[in-house]
Amino acid sequence: MTKFTQPTFKLAFLSPRYWGTLLLVGLMYSLSLLPLTVQTFLGRRVGRLALKFMKKRQVTIRRNLELCFPLMSEVEREAIAIENIDNTGIALFETAMAWFWSDERVNKHVTIKGMEHLEELEKSGRGALMLAVHSMNLELGARAFGIKKSGMGVYRPNSNPCYDYFQYKGRSRSNRTLIDRKDVKSMLHSLKTGERVWYAPDHDYGLRRSAFAPLFAVDKACTTTGTSLLVDATDCAIVPFTMVRDSNNHYTLTLHAPVEGFPKNEPEQAAVFINKIVETSILACPEQYMWLHRRFKTRPEGENCLYRMCARA
Structure with missing residues (x-):
């Protein structure tokens, strides 16, 4: 368990080594000033252009859809894939929005539903594990x-210290603080004291603290058992939420009621339970x-990889 140290600005970031990073952050800020319709228009173009040079990522998108939705027609899956590629580019702009927009502008474009669920938890003093998935926004x-x-964000420091500083600064604008993803002790303390902790258990994090559980049509998806560790030790509530952008470029953040029936002290059954929420x-x-x-790169011992060139991933 690693104690997280808040990144600070250093004069070394002004050296030529980080000029590219500073230029990128400056560009993100400048683009965030544009009207939202312009940003989403440019984002779609950026997504298609970028993935033309990242063909392996296109292959991964289509392979994941094929694995998860084998009964869906190829035409339907391809339509989702094309939109997903567009949204990959828009995500770059949405990150800039999150880091640089004023509170007033965020509130103008995002509607939040279901806040009453958290208000009830606050009254009881019970912590909330805010269960997210890695949506682009x-x-x-x-x-x-x-x-x-405000809540506590689970944070993975970036290997570029200059970018990490701006990432931390952007992400902590509304969060109370950020917790290193390896700092389980701080997560547990926060939940025990009634805080809200953001947590996304939907990726493949490897074999450590994991179980194989069904996810869509894949019957053995490597799934973190970290959710069990946090819930079993703190008796916190699990509050799923979703964020969706509609055709009018307006966002709706929906907080769902705390889930019932979580299998406590049964990590493997809990992984199955959590994956249903993820779906x-x-x-x-x-x-x-x-x-x-x-998502399905890690396989049980003796099973073949589901992707081509897994060793190079």
């Missing part, structure tokens, strides 16, 4: 929520989910 959703009720959250808008992640 997750950062903007966290920012919008934090304006109303429901993804289906709220599959076009806006992060399908470019190799």
